[in-house]
Amino acid sequence: MLKKLEYIAVVGSIALIGADRIDLLGGHGLFRLTPFLLFAPLVVLMQILFKGLSGTFQFTLIPPIRRQLPFLVAFALFLFFSFTSTIFGVNPERGIVALADLVLVSVLGYYISVRILADPAPQKLVVRSVSVALTVWLIFCAGECITWSHGLFRLEEEPATSIEYIFAPTATLFGMVPRLSGFSLDSNRAGFILVMFLGLLDRFGENTRYTRFLRVGIGLFVLLTFSRSGMLCWFAYYIFSRALWSRLMTRRVAIGVATLAIVASSAAVIYRKEISDLFELWQLSDIVSERFSGEQGTSGGNHIELMQRGLETWASSTRTVFTGIGFAGSPRVLGDFFGDSKYGNFHSLYVTVLAELGLPAFLLLLILFLYPVFARSGAGPFIAAIALFNLFLQSHMEPIFWVVLAIVWSFQEKNRKDEESRRRPLAS
Numbered sequence: 001m002l003k004k005l006e007y008i009a010v011v012g013s014i015a016l017i018g019a020d021r022i023d024l025l026g027g028h029g030l031f032r033l034t035p036f037l038l039f040a041p042l043v044v045l046m047q048i049l050f051k052g053l054s055g056t057f058q059f060t061l062i063p064p065i066r067r068q069l070p071f072l073v074a075f076a077l078f079l080f081f082s083f084t085s086t087i088f089g090v091n092p093e094r095g096i097v098a099l100a101d102l103v104l105v106s107v108l109g110y111y112i113s114v115r116i117l118a119d120p121a122p123q124k125l126v127v128r129s130v131s132v133a134l135t136v137w138l139i140f141c142a143g144e145c146i147t148w149s150h151g152l153f154r155l156e157e158e159p160a161t162s163i164e165y166i167f168a169p170t171a172t173l174f175g176m177v178p179r180l181s182g183f184s185l186d187s188n189r190a191g192f193i194l195v196m197f198l199g200l201l202d203r204f205g206e207n208t209r210y211t212r213f214l215r216v217g218i219g220l221f222v223l224l225t226f227s228r229s230g231m232l233c234w235f236a237y238y239i240f241s242r243a244l245w246s247r248l249m250t251r252r253v254a255i256g257v258a259t260l261a262i263v264a265s266s267a268a269v270i271y272r273k274e275i276s277d278l279f280e281l282w283q284l285s286d287i288v289s290e291r292f293s294g295e296q297g298t299s300g301g302n303h304i305e306l307m308q309r310g311l312e313t314w315a316s317s318t319r320t321v322f323t324g325i326g327f328a329g330s331p332r333v334l335g336d337f338f339g340d341s342k343y344g345n346f347h348s349l350y351v352t353v354l355a356e357l358g359l360p361a362f363l364l365l366l367i368l369f370l371y372p373v374f375a376r377s378g379a380g381p382f383i384a385a386i387a388l389f390n391l392f393l394q395s396h397m398e399p400i401f402w403v404v405l406a407i408v409w410s411f412q413e414k415n416r417k418d419e420e421s422r423r424r425p426l427a428s
Contacts, residue, residue: 089326
């Protein structure tokens, strides 16, 4: 019975890993108690209980978990530099609290990665978790549409005071349609979570009709977020995926793509006036230019300005170059930009780490990202998606960021795979 409860907690922690719309304290606590912060500690406690009942606390280091040991070293050093920079930062009180949050979600995220790798049937665990996630995601998307039709809207920092506000959208596309973010409050973060689900599904799930259906569902939900960063993350994952290119480099696919291109080109020429009138009616050109423009006052322009401010903050003195301004110190220097909001940041993980934690922590972050690309087989799509998304946003406070990053470090070493391939002809 306890084993089943533990398995349900694992599925819940993975499936609802980014469900910050759900506050189990009902908005009356000092923080949001998300399902992940409930289920993941339960998994840890149950594992400790199982070890205690069995009379042994030994843990078997299977090869994938053993390959994570360099990750643990780099990760521990990253947290150490984060702590040292924070206690001497511009806002150590706030920084220590935020750093404790980072330690909690990252350590729990790492443990969930270990739990996935150690599961006797990780493919079933991941497929079930993603299935539950997309089912709940669909329910929340429907709820967002219904609440939007009734004129409800919610700020991300605003606690949910009723069932309606749990489902209320937090962002719209120029006031025309809601940006559907499922059980996540932020549509950009929602896109990132979906792409990470896709990566886990590709890594552990078998290629069946059902998993293909789940992949299509993930792609549809990514598009419904209307998130520029989420779509870029999705594209980066597929562009660096060998499986995609192996499927495209076939005669059947080439004929299909060529046929589709010819049909689309012919339709564009024949109905060019109607298409132009439709674009003008929906003002699509203005929408696209706003989302991708870098001019001041636009979304892209604000991102660029924040990144410039971060680099200026980092280079303001010798001390900030090496130790930064402390974790979560950004609101102190961005008061003119975000006002009294405690969530102000430089909107780029790389710039944020440089400005808040300094050069040593930034170099460790690069190691965490770049080492798997050169040393782990199949890590490219995952790292490309994570790295590109965090170029204009930051997801290091998301537990799924650490889950996927730790799993990437567990992949087979490239050199060992090459040695095995060279040995096979000799053995035969």
